[in-house]
Amino acid sequence: MSLDFPIRKIIHVDMDAFYASVEQMDNPELIGKPLAVGGSETRGVVSAASYEARKFGVRSAMSGVMAKRNCPDLIFVRPRFDRYKEISKQIRAIFFEYTDLVEPLALDEAYLDVTENKKGNPSASLIAEEIRARILKDVGLTASAGISINKFIAKVASDYNKPNGQKTVNPEDVLDFLEALDIRKFYGIGKVTAEKMYQKGIFTGADLKTKSLAYLESNFGKSGRYYYDVVRGIHNSAVKPNRTRKSLAAERTFSTNLSSEVFMLEKLEHIAEEVSKRLKSNKIAGKTVTLKIKYSDFSLHTRSKTLPYFVSDKALLLETAKDLLYQEKLENSVRLLGISLSNLNTEKAIKKPESKTVSAQLKFGF
Structure with missing residues (x-):
């Protein structure tokens, strides 16, 4: 079978x-x-839930109150991000034993391009098995993996046999796999978009594939081209080992709702200090300061200001955040405040690593 797009050996762990x-x-x-x-x-929001909690419908980004209501026996623990980063570094060290083309998405996931790898192993599936076994042996945790010809399909596939499993979508199976896929499983199609597609009779990849590019762009804007391509297996984004950070942020959820700007100034000072500390430790700065406000009714509002110069200093961040706070009158009491900095000085063109194209008619070794 011949496919008219680049083919790589990509693993999503x-x-x-x-x-x-x-x-x-x-x-x-x-x-x-x-x-x-x-x-x-x-109070607060769930950052992550164990599989035992997920059986009761507990999910990340869910309020603690709702999570406890769903699962009365739920145990809450405070996050320890330093510990998670420590474990993440151990896991990434294993990745780099196989390839230098590693693109972390977060502490807990990454893409690996193993088209050409340090082990000289032609099978991406066997490499994924090795990596998962190494993580279990050396770190003590389980991982799932998706293996296919590009990042999009590999990420979708990694969710198929969770937890502690993997799925390979071979080149000759790509189109059938995508056509049978529920539209909700397409990476990049969120709940709102999925509902809109349902209303238009689009339930599977096969349904999506019947729609023209003009139709998709008319109904889904700029994302229309993305949907048109990925359902045909086209996703040419290379694994970027030097993935550029787009923003840096810190936020706090309060034990008691804050009803006045006066009470928020001290909180903003602590948040600005945390952002500044992270910026300086990463040796970066930015121009666009965004204030995030979550009200007691869980509605979320943001206010942004772009400065004519790069900043990383706590005083300048705090001064700008204060201006944004007083920009408009508060609509309700506040449960969360956050400060983020974007338009960073790291956003420079990075040379993409070369990734060779291989014909699907060859023995590809998946």
Whole structure:
């Protein structure tokens, strides 16, 4: 079978319930119990949930109150990001034993291009198995993996046999795989877009494939071209080992709602200090300061200001955040504040690594 687009050997490795699994590994008493990292039964938002908690519908980004309502036996633990970063570094060290083309998406997932790899192994599937076994042996955690010809399909495939599994979509199976795929499983199609597609009779990849480019652009704007391409297996984005950071942020959820700007100034000072510390440790600066406000009714608002110069200093961040805070009158009491900096001085063109194209008619070794 011949495919009219570049073919690579891409692995997407995704750790299983990473934050929660680290907590269970470090505290064996939590193993087998429903666990939420972050939030509480009265405040905050869940950052991650164990598989035992997910059975009750507990998910990340869910309020702690709702999570506790869904799962009365839910155990909340405070996140330990330093520990998660430490484990993530161990996992990435394993990745680099196989290839230098590693693109981290977060602490718990990454793309690997193993078209040409350090082990000289022609089988991406066997490499994925080796990596998952190494992570389990050396770190003590399970990982899932997706293997295919590009990043999009590999990421979709990594979710297929979770937890502690993997799925390979061979070149000759790509189009059939995408046509049978539920539209909700397409990476980049969120809940709102999926509902809109359902209303238009688009339920599977096969349905999506019947729509013309003009139709998709008319109904879904700039994303229309992306949907048109990926359902045909076209996603030419290379694995970028020097992935550019787009923004840096810090935020705080408060135990008691704040009803006045006066009470928020001290909180903003601590947040600005944290952002500044992270900026300086990463030796970066930015021009666009964004203030994030989440009200007690969970509605989310942002206010931004772009400065004519790069900043990383706490005082300048705080001054700009204060201006944004007083820019408009508060609509309600506030449960969360955040400050982010974007338009960074790291956003420069980075030379993409060369990735060779291989014909699907050859023995590709998936």
